[in-house]
Structure formats: structure tokens, C-alpha cells
Amino acid sequence: MASSPLISSKQKLIAISCVAVWIGTLIIQTGLLIWFNFNIRLVILDTLISATTITLACYIITNNLNYYQPRKERYFYVIIWGLCLAAIALAIDRYAIRYLVSDKSYLAFLDLSIPIRYCANGLIIAWVAIIQVLWNTLHDQKENEQRKADAEKLAREAELYNLRQQLQPHFLFNSLNSIIALIGRKPEEARNMTFQLSDFLRGTLRKDDQQLIPLKDEIEHLKLYLEIEKVRFGHRLETVIVMDNCETCLLPAMILQPLVENAIKYGLYDTTGQVKISISAKKEESHLLVSIQNPFDKESNKPHKGTGFGLRGVQRRLFLLFGRTDLLQTHHTAHIFTSSIKIPQI
């Protein structure tokens, strides 16, 4: 989860804290002990040992915090752990100095100063731990914000894509071009096509994704689309629509559109010669069954590549609406591609 620059910046913070603690302790303790007029050799030895142990304690606690970020109610454990570390560091100090130093008066002073040393250790550890926790929290917050911004951006892009997909710029511009070509020689047809195009666009924009509509309406909308394609490719597009006693069956609005677009894309745009696209619907038990067939050229197309997005979108919608992944099926023979869709009738 944490990215590598974050880890390295955490390590950097730990290193800086530890060095600061070591140097700080060294300077302050040396100063204090010299103030009390102790032998300089003893002072340096004592200071080095205690600075090193407290630095180690700080290193341990910051590393712990790095891997384990306590929740609010768990800060208690951090305090106990800090106090323990302070005690351990002090104990090591004391025994090390006892082992290395034989000056009785200095040892007496050492025992006398234990409570003060303990407080100092505890404070240093608390200070380092607080910095670490604050810094981690800040970073998590930043990361969360970044994630949220990323998610929002993604959602916006998806929405935009959908919108663009709905408007189908290719289809729209090509149709307009056809209308312009018709205006001069066949003004009546141009007028017709303009109406068809506006009806189609209106239908596309009005429809709500969640809404269930009768098959008859969905087919009417598809017919508009196919009529326009016929004007563009009239000489070679033939469509057959068969509804077998299921005009009133309900299906999600615009669910067939991507499948027909797909059939047009691979059947018409990518082949030459006559093209027959057939849509047939029938009712089977509690399902509405619609299958769409188009010819395709296996030579120049891989049927599954590129057909992806439209079909995936349909699959996804069906899953969101009915919670099933087996409602859309495609198969192809050498020259015919068929997509079949099942809509449960509730």
C-alpha cells in the first residue's frame, strides 16, 4: 500500500530523529555533568553510553510505529511501551557504567540521578513517538485525499466516455454528411433522414439506464438507427426483425443498442458486399430471448478483440440489474457472429 518514496521518507524521518536525539543528549548531558564538576573522562564515557542507549530506544519505538499505526484507543500501549523502553535503556546504562567505572562517588551520584535520568529518557521517547505518529497521520491523510481524487477522476472519465459513446460521433458526423449529400438532389429524403436522426438522438438522451421498457419500444428505437444506416449503406444493408409474441416483454432501456452497433460495426463497416443483420426475439418460459446475427469476415477480424467494450458494458449492466453473468452469450461460425441475450421477466 505504501509506495516506495513514502517508505524512504519515513526512514529518513527516523534517521533524522535518531541523530538529533543522539547529538542533543550528548551536548546537554555533557554540559550538565561538567557543570557539576565531574572528571571529564567519566563524563564522556557516561554520556556516550546513555546517549547511545536512548537513541537505540528511540530507533526501536519509531520503527515499531512505522509498521504498526495504533488506532486512537490504542495510544495507551504506546505510552506503556515507551515507559518500558526508557526503563530498559536506563538499566543498561547503569550496569554498563558500573562495569566500566570504579569511582565510588560517581557511582553514588549515578544512583542518585536515576529518577531524573528516567524522566529525561521518558520525555525524549515521548517526543520522538509523537513526531512519528503525527507525521504518519498527516501522510495517511494526504494519501487518502490522493486516492479519493484519483477515484473521482476515474469516475469522471468513465462518465465522459459513456456520454461520448452515447453520442457516437462517428455515426453522427457521417449521418450529417449523408444529409448534406442528399439535400441537393433528394431534398425529401434529406428531410426524412434529419427527422430520423433527431428522433434517434432524442431517444438516446431521454432513456434512463435503470428503466425497464417494452421490447416494442426498444425495437422502434433500433429501427430508427438501422434506417439511418440504410440510407448511408442502403445498397448493401438488409435487416430482418422478427418478434414472436413478445412485444410487451420488458427489458432494460438501450440494452440491445450496443449489440446492434456491434453487429453493424463488424457486419457492415468491416465487410464488402451484401449484409443481412437479423434480430429475432421470443419468449421462453420466464425469459425474453433476443438474438442478433451478423455476417463477419474471419480473415480480417478477430471476433473477440475490439468487440470488447460494448459487449462488456452490456454484460456489466446485466450483472448490476439481475446479478447474473450468464445472460449474454456470443458465438460464431466461420461467417456468422451471433450474440444472444436473456432477460428474466419478473
Added chain:
Amino acid sequence: MIKAVLIDDEPLARSIISEYLTSYPEIQIAEECNDGFEGAKAIMQHEPDLIFLDIQMPKINGFELLELIDQQPAVIFTTAFDEYAIRAFEKYAIDYLLKPISKARFDQALKKFLDHRQLKSTNEQEQTKKMVETMTANSALERIVVKTGNKINVIPTETIICLEADDDYVKLHTANGTYLKNKTMNFFEKELDPNIFVRIHRSYIVRIDSIVRLEPFEKESHVAVLTNNARVNVSKTGYAKLRQVLDI
């Protein structure tokens, strides 16, 4: 007389161009074509000075068509919507017309062509070639079009067994036969999917699925046996690449 060829899969889209062209009596339409195949044939037959070319067409698209032609005419693209292609046109093409096409914009493109014709820049062909390369380079190479005499073949890359260097050409060995393409080995090495096609030798690129087995050959060198029973030398660096891709 200026000869022009119109290539678009929509009859109405062609009719608007031919209608606009009536105000240019010096330009004569030699042929109108329904798809890339017809287009390529018509260009070879008529050797036009100018073509109007749609991009999205059945069988082979506009760019693939240009790849097949030796003597490039001036090209004016006509297309509906393709942000990506438009960037390429701006850089290289004589001009491009966005559908729906207005007469004013059409006249502007024609003026540009006619002016251009007088100057007749020599790097025009180079420019078009470059454009075709940019356009094909950015879409993963999935099929290759080759011209054998007057026949055009579309070869899906998945049917290729191996590619062999042959002077200025590359031989494409497929299950259905061998084709020649005037491109370099480096071009194919760069454009074909490196996880599927590996350059195993200075003169060979193989499809890894078509390797039946690898046999040691002489000292430190190997030979690959392919599905069509061909035996192909594998160089030392080629063998290293192959091991990397096959994870052995």
C-alpha cells in the same frame, strides 16, 4: 487534365465530393471505389494525381491502402471523427476534410492541392510514407497487407510462422504460403508484439508458438525447428532473448 479517384465506403459521401468537383472542370474523376481493395486497384490502374481517401473502410483501411501503393498520388483524407488521425494529417497530409464537408472547406483543400501541384515538392512521398508509418506504428500490428502482382493479401499476424530477411524485402512465411513485403527486419522487430515474435537471428524473427523444439547446433549455437518443419539458426543473443521470453 487532373485525374482523381474517390475512395469511400459510403456512396453518399462520394456523391458529395463528386458534386463539389463539378466546379473544377480540369479535374476528372477516373473511378469511385467502395473499399480499400478496389481503391488500391484503381490507383494502380489509373495512376491518378489526386485521391480522396476515407480511413475507416472494410478489409483494409486508408493507411493500409497507402502502404500498398508505389507511386503515391496527392492524398486528401476525408473522415468523420478521429482525433488521433487528425494529428497525423496536420503533420503530413496535403489536407484533410472533416465530415460533414462544406464547399468552402473543400475549395480551400483543392486550392492547397493546386498550389502544391505547381511547386511539386519532392519530399511529398516521404511525408506520406512517414505518416503511414506513424499511424500504423501506434496501432499494434495485427495484420499485414502485401501486394503480389495485382493481388492484395491481408495476412493476420497470428498466421505468421516466421519472418526471414531477403535483401530489401522481408519474407513472411505463413501456413498458407510465403509473401514478400518491402519493409525492414528492424521495422517488424519493433512493431510486432515482442512477447509473441522474437528476433532469434539477424535474418529471422519467429513466432514463439510455432517453435516445435530447440536443438543444439555446433558450438554454443542452436537451431529452432518450426511447425512447417523449417530449421532456423538461432544466434547467441537470439537464444538469450528466447530464453527470456520463454522463461527458461
